[in-house]
Amino acid sequence: MMHLSQTTGYAILALGCLEEAGGKWVRVAELAASTGAPRAYLVKLLHRLAKSGLIRTKRGYRGGYTLSQSSASIPLLAITEAVDGNEWPTQCLLGYTACTDKEACPAHAFWVQERIKIQEELARLTLKDVVKFERGRRRRKSRSAGQPEVSA
Amino acid sequence: MMHLSQTTGYAILALGCLEEAGGKWVRVAELAASTGAPRAYLVKLLHRLAKSGLIRTKRGYRGGYTLSQSSASIPLLAITEAVDGNEWPTQCLLGYTACTDKEACPAHAFWVQERIKIQEELARLTLKDVVKFERGRRRRKSRSAGQPEVSA
């Protein structure tokens, strides 16, 4: 509750990874490793992203996934809409279905403003920002690699 | 997604209704009618609210539910915590589990601020505000009552 769906998170991270790869084809295995999403689940998600036109796919030897040109540096908002749909920006904070401008719940005016801000932020952030984040993660990971694991 | 749980909405409306009733005992039937929540489901919710100390219950003839004195005009935040738990204010917007201050996702700084604002708003709003909202609803309802229904 109070966050985008986990699936959207996976999508953003995976697309960020594709952006970073330039035009190269990237396999699921790599995307799964890089995003932390379960491989089999990522497959389904990638398929949806392909159907909605955000990425292209190629199967067989040296196949994989790549960003479709049109989605280079798209804003995160476009991704949340592709994955979660675009109905959420109208929902009442309290989950109250009859909450409208005319019949406003106590948090209505406040929430209308907040939703706008959240959408603006998601529109402002692009895959490039995600790439920066992922590079940071990978650096930290490799820096701590090779150290003794806490084994049972 | 992107709102408190529906159950929390029910809780807020129901508690508002109890606040409005003063010290009187209110039956489920009335709370269900007034909140729009399914009666059987409301029963379970009310039980939880009773166990967490927000309301008192009395069964048998002229029984029902009433606000426990201590919860008169409590802030909505207390209700969301009682119903949804209080873990949500720490979750990443993108649903990314490893997102922390040290390992921040691209939306982290933004979302930390927004969460604070949302909590402040929920702390500011009290049951009295909800009562005002409910009175407005009831007025509108009764004003439109008695008019010809669109029947098949």
Place this chain on the structure above:
DNA sequence: ATCTTTCTTGACCCGGCGGTAAACAAAAGG
């Protein structure tokens, strides 16, 4: 005592999201 009212309690259902498994099909290498 007994009846009525009203909450109590426990069992169950349904749909969606996140997740898994396995058979299938295409693209390239040999």
Place this chain on the structure above:
DNA sequence: CCTTTTGTTTACCGCCGGGTCAAGAAAGAT
């Protein structure tokens, strides 16, 4: 051609939030 690589497709699983049902137990009226 045949094999390898890699995505495609279909089916199924478990959990949880929201929702329903029905038998049980207490409190007041009579």
